[in-house]
Amino acid sequence: MNVSCRMSSRRSRGSVLVTTAIALSLIVITLLGTQIGYLMLVKRELQKTADLAALSGAQSLQPFSCTDAKSAAVTNAVQNMPPLLPPLAAADVECGNWDPDKREGPQHFGAPDTGQFFNAVRVQLSRTPALLLPSISGGQPFTLTVQALAAQRQPLASLSIRSTLLTVDSKQSDLLNALLGGLLGGSLTVTAAGWQGLLDTNVKLLSFLDQLKLDLNISAANYDQVLATNVDAGVLLQAMITVMERSGATATASVQALKSLLVSVQAAPFTLKLADLLGVASGTDAAGLSTELQLFQLVQGMIQVANGKNGLAADVPVTVPGIANITTKVRVVEPPQVSAVGNPALINASLGVGDPNRIYVRTAQVRVLLSVDLSKITGVLSNVLSTVTAALSPIINFLNSVLTLNLGTILSDLVATVACGGIFPACQVTQVIYAEALPAPIDIGISSGNGSALVTGHACNAADSKSLNVLANTSVARLNVGTVSNIFSSSQPATAAPVRIVEIGYREAKFDSCVLSLICSPKKWKTASGTFVENIANAKKTVISGLGLVVNSDIGGSVSGTALTYISPSAANLPEIDAAPYDGVGPDPSFKAISASSIVKSLGSTLGGIQIRPYSSDSSGILGGLLNGTLSLISNLLSTLQTMINNALGPLLDPTVNALLDLLGIDLAKAEIGARLSCNRGAELVY
Known part of the structure; x- marks a missing residue:
């Protein structure tokens, strides 16, 4: 009887220990998860701070000066930096040239070359936030690093x-x-x-x-x-x-x-x-x-x-x-x-x-x-034709002056001869000029x-x-x-x-007699x-x-x-x-x-x-x-x-x-x- 009771008591104590161990493990896991979640939240806030600071700096960036851009980025970060972290410093802000066609990836960013100018701002943040439960992680700090690169939209x-x-x-x-x-x-x-x-x-x-x-x-x-x-x-x-x-x-x-x-x-x-x-x-x-x-x-x-x-x-x-x-x-x-x-x-x-x-x-x-x-067109044809007809003699004289034509004799009309045809010699064939208007x-x-x-x-x-x-x-x-x-x-x-x-041109004509x-x-x-x-x-x-x-x-x-x-x-x-x-x-x-x-x-x-x-x-x-x-x-x-x-x-x-x-x-x-x-x-x- 006593032996049985002692065995039951030992079983109960073992069960409590197991349960306690599991509970403690869950608590540790929960605390670690909370710590990690906190760090992720801080990193997300840091990333947002970097993003907004880079955008603000890029909007104020001058082609050949970084002063206004750094000032704008630092001012913007003051409003967004998570509490208890050092503010953004001017040294964390870098101006440069972003060119996806000519610069190597993944950022395509660097100092402007000859003939180039500032068109982008990069913000890099490395901060070490305080730990919620330093003893859980052995008191080792975690440094969070984020960066953001913002480029000016090009003019259109x-x-x-x-x-x-x-x-x-x-x-x-x-x-x-x-x-x-x-x-x-x-x-x-x-x-x-x-x-x-x-x-x-x-x-x-x-x-x-x-x-x-x-x-x-x-x-x-x-x-x-x-x-x-x-x-x-x-x-x-x-x-x-x-x-x-x-x-x-x-x-x-x-x-x-x-x-x-x-x-x-x-x-x-x-x-x-x-x-x-x-x-x-x-x-x-x-x-x-x-x-x-x-x-x-x-x-x-x-x-x-x-x-x-x-x-x-x-x-x-x-x-x-x-x-x-x-x-x-x-x-x-x-x-x-x-x-x-x-x-x-x-x-x-x-x-x-x-x-x-x-x-x-x-x-x-x-x-x-x-x-x-x-x-x-009414009148144009008749006017041109009558004008040309009245000038046939000057036209003939002009054509005769063009040596390359070799025209021979051209007349304005057929001319009668003394006697030809029938018992007389045949009537001569004559070249008679014509002019056609607007053909x-x-x-x-x-x-x-x-x-x-x-x-x-x-x-x-x-x-x-x-x-x-x-x-x-x-x-x-x-x-x-x-x-x-x-x-x-x-x-x-x-x-x-x-x-x-x-x-x-001309037509050839003759009389029969x-x-x-x-x-x-x-x-x-x-x-x-x-x-x-x-x-x-x-x-x-x-x-x-x-x-x-x-x-x-x-x-x-x-x-x-x-x-x-x-x-x-x-x-x-x-x-x-x-x-x-x-x-x-x-x-x-x-x-x-x-x-x-x-x-x-x-x-x-x-x-x-x-x-x-x-x-x-x-x-x-x-x-x-x-x-x-x-x-x-x-x-x-x-x-x-x-x-x-x-x-x-x-x-x-x-x-x-x-x-x-x-x-x-x-x-x-x-x-x-x-x-x-x-x-x-x-x-x-x-x-």
Whole structure:
């Protein structure tokens, strides 16, 4: 009995000891966990302190001075340093240059090299916090080390092109529908109010790209994939519509215009990459895409990009008062780039447009061919013909003065002889001159020059003082008048050959018989087969020469370019990237004209100065080289014809055709370049 009790007592004591040991172990583990948790909490607070101090320092960092950055970092750390720890010292703050492209990882940080400047702040903290339970860890201190690297967000600059076309009336609306519809290979039915709405409405680029990311199911953080994806034009237009409707513009004219365009594009679908239209530097963050674009410029640019790929020459119906037969064809040779965003600090101005980091926009390069049949204009044909007929004798004298022709005898009419034919010798065959007025249409080819703008430099100074330097260039436009066959070639410049205003030649004729120069049988004309017939319409014509005109003239263009400088502190002169659209009085000062010279006016003066000259001709009427005869013999005739043709061509540049050229962007005086620059964009943690 006693033995049994003693054994039970020993078992109980053993059980208590085991339980106590387990409990003590759990207590120790809990205390150790508390100690570790405390240290982790302190380290997290230290990391937060370092992060915020680095960000504060980077925001105050000057390009060549670290003083303000260190002061800002130390001040910020005072507010965030965990209690009972030494404050952040200036020695814990280091300024340097962060360059992920040129410096080795993982931090890509170091002292600035030649030509570089401070753009990042690194904060390193090593602190030894007091232990909650020093006896648990044997009293050994734990040193916690953290570091943070914050870099300044780089400046961002943007350029955009807009049309200064202010209003669209019904006539211009019809032209736009025919023009842009023809470039697409289809038709458009947008109203004048719709086009006006597109002119008056801007869309935020960021909202547009965000909507496209959703529509295309793209999950990438940046927008590079959106810009590089081939997208159906209908998807692009629908994204614009969605963005506009989300902003409350459901029933506006601009939305209705976009919906009309969507219907037309779905009937003649095409795809394009937004990168072909918008120049956005790779990796540009959302803040850099907060600029706005004119809807009209965006839609017109899309269509011009499409035409640059499909190669269609659009037939555009143009009606000019007094001219019945005029055809117009249009083709985009080089599409526009209507907007560009990038880091101006990366630009190497010496590389020009070859710089991979360029911020560059340009207008479209367009070619237009007007073909005019002046013979259908009332009075022109008869006036030219009567003028030439009255000058046949001077023409004959001139032709005889051209030794290389070796014409022999040419007469203005068949002359009777004393006696020929019948019992007399056969009547002589005579060369009788003829002149045919306006036998061919006159082609007027216009190759528009590009208007372009390139950021060449910037300055981000103290406070809000900043500037952006832009070089605007206008390439030479070209006017070709005559016979133009290669206007739409993308591999060679357009060239005109002389076109005939008057065709000059002779027919061969004779009398069957004449008696005493008084009685002659009817004139008979030699045909191509060698027989003689009475009907002059069947006579063979031998072309000798032609009075023709040709113009191959360069118009406008800038050799050295025009410097455009956008300067703030007046915020409207050089707004922030994400600034709201200008709503002040008068023109938007952030837009500047790309060219002061009007190409349309230059075209008019060039057309008004054409000259008519005598040319050789082959048997088909194609004009060759200039004839070196005695021009004074026909100078009065040439002068009179020039006046007639100038007066006939003058109406071509009436408001209707001017509007067509304006809508195409040919008149670079109607294009403006807008600039924006954000310098102080804060900082971000990069390590």
